[in-house]
Amino acid sequence: MSIGLFHTRLNVSNHLLGAPVLTLDLLVDTVKKKVSGIASIYQSTYPPLNFRARVWGEYAEVKLVPTAESHIILTLAGSPSGPLSQIAQTFGLKGILGGDWASGYADYKYQEQGVWHYVKHAAVSQAPVIVRPEHPHHAVPLYAVAVQQAQTSGDLAQLKAVVSQGEQQLAHSGALRNALDQLNVEIARLEAR
Structure with a gap:
């Protein structure tokens, strides 16, 4: 794992056809054990969903004694406008990840049109990093x-x-x-x- 700040992009999904897919774009501060970023949930089936929230939270590293494997316990909260806003939270996540931040499982909830939706035991995997090509500016x-x-x-x-x-x-x-x-x-x- 990196020391200092690093970016990770994760997909959280139960891999069912048409189920919502959560993408987390996170900036991890390993010194303060804090996490912040964006949560996006997309569902292509009816009813379509395009949820987005700013997220923040913390994590703890846990080592399993017999194997010395490192795991990450991640807790996130979120709202449309960030942690200092007076807007109520519309997102929450609790998960356990591998020490490399590339795999694991999570439970999360999100509020859409006043109704809370819960997703339990969804698989966490590394998401592809999107590289946007620079478009040359023509004079x-x-x-x-x-x-x-x-x-x-x-x-x-x-x-x-x-x-x-x-x-x-x-x-x-x-x-x-x-x-x-x-x-x-x-x-x-x-x-x-």
Whole structure:
């Protein structure tokens, strides 16, 4: 287990077709034995469910004497707006996990439209970490109006000024460098007229 802060993402499910699946995105503070994050419950069957709460809690490490295996006892509470809010809790979880935070079992409850729902003895497993690809920011829309006006009016000085401004602001971006190179080619073409 890591020391300090680490992130873990867990799925909690009883693996029945159409049953709710709880995903916990947790930040674990091993020094204070505190946990905080987001709980999301999704169910695709009728009635559909898309529950979300901010969660907080604590954990304790327990070592089993005969095998020296380490287990984690995890307790979480949650509400839509966090622990300091005056909004009543809408989520609770108690579970026992392996020492690696990757497996175990948990009981949890959540409140949906004023009714508490209970899920008992659901399996805990490591959830895939979602990596969102970075979408390159294209500079063309930022300067498109100025470039179009300069091209329409044939004002070469204005077009050069736009390119110079873009070069100064965005000199280190590869995608933007390509766009600026294309503008420089357009300037050269206009100067050749």
